[in-house]
Amino acid sequence: MATRIDGKAFAAQLREKVAESVNRLKEAHGLVPGLAVVLVGEDPASQVYVRNKGKQTLEVGMNSYEHKLADTTGQAELLELINQLNHDAKVHGILVQLPLPDQIDSHAVINAIDPNKDVDGFHLVNVGRLATGAPGLVPCTPLGCMMLLKDQIGDLSGKSAVVVGRSNIVGKPMGALLLAENCTVTTAHSRTADLPGVCRDADILVAAVGRAEMIPGDWVKPGAVVIDVGINRVAGDAGKTRLVGDVDYPSAQAVAGAITPVPGGVGPMTIACLLRNTVQAACAANAIAFDLD
Numbered sequence: 001m002a003t004r005i006d007g008k009a010f011a012a013q014l015r016e017k018v019a020e021s022v023n024r025l026k027e028a029h030g031l032v033p034g035l036a037v038v039l040v041g042e043d044p045a046s047q048v049y050v051r052n053k054g055k056q057t058l059e060v061g062m063n064s065y066e067h068k069l070a071d072t073t074g075q076a077e078l079l080e081l082i083n084q085l086n087h088d089a090k091v092h093g094i095l096v097q098l099p100l101p102d103q104i105d106s107h108a109v110i111n112a113i114d115p116n117k118d119v120d121g122f123h124l125v126n127v128g129r130l131a132t133g134a135p136g137l138v139p140c141t142p143l144g145c146m147m148l149l150k151d152q153i154g155d156l157s158g159k160s161a162v163v164v165g166r167s168n169i170v171g172k173p174m175g176a177l178l179l180a181e182n183c184t185v186t187t188a189h190s191r192t193a194d195l196p197g198v199c200r201d202a203d204i205l206v207a208a209v210g211r212a213e214m215i216p217g218d219w220v221k222p223g224a225v226v227i228d229v230g231i232n233r234v235a236g237d238a239g240k241t242r243l244v245g246d247v248d249y250p251s252a253q254a255v256a257g258a259i260t261p262v263p264g265g266v267g268p269m270t271i272a273c274l275l276r277n278t279v280q281a282a283c284a285a286n287a288i289a290f291d292l293d
Contacts (some may be wrong), residue, residue: 002226003258007260011271019061032062036065038095049265050068074278079108079112082094092281093277095119105204131176137280140270140274142170144270159184160201161175161185161186161205163186164246165207199220208230213244229250249262
């Protein structure tokens with residue numbers, strides 16, 4: 001039976017460390033990190049995410065700035081807001097909640113954010129920094145996955161890692177982070193030949209495809225560490241819904257050495273890493289050593 005990797009507990013510890021770092025910045029430098037979150041429209045899931053981000057930002061002692069715009073907002077208006085936030089010294093991190101309404105080009109918006117305030121790590125400059133091993137802001141979900149992996153395994157050098165999924169948000173940056181830790185990395189996707197066989201070779205298996213319970217236990221190498229990034233809502237009992245990952249947890253748990261559950265695995269790490277990235281950005285902007293690495 002696999003070890004259950006408790007992302008919720010790890011994220012709580014990380015938030016405590018962030019709060020301690022924020023307190024040190026206040027006492028030693030009079031600096032309060034600030035995170036601005038921009039929400040366009042009224043997507044219910046996005047509203048929940050933004051509310052949780054604002055709540056946790058305040059809980060660790062940082063300043064939270066929320067900007068809620070109507071779903072009819074034009075691209076020019078949004079870009080003007082981003083320009084203002086780029087030049088606001090109180091704002092160290094900027095996050096624009098995705099998805100955006102159809103009339104707005106998300107790529108243009110992401111790349112209008114100052115790369116040094118891009119706490120999501122999606123700006124092309126930060127993508128390039130990650131790919132070339134330069135210091136920069138790293139996407140929150142892959143960063144959280146790496147923290148869980150290092151905590152579970154320690155040194156990742158020489159491990160065979162398979163990332164199932166090639167999205168810009170998780171799959172590609174996850175592969176880059178694993179490569180930086182000297183893993184042998186395979187990025188698998190919908191066109192991969194013999195996907196089950198590829199997965200069975202993995203010491204580290206990261207599932208990030210967005211398809212409910214797609215990966216069964218017989219795709220998992222015995223003793224492998226499985227990181228399930230998927231969050232899928234499926235029909236449950238009595239007409240209710242429940243959350244499941246991209247991995248079939250019961251069958252995979254019987255084979256793996258360690259596995260993240262859904263919920264309570266990778267999910268809580270994302271906001272915790274967002275808060276960490278905001279502290280990193282605040283330190284970099286003020287030439288202060290960052291103490292959360």
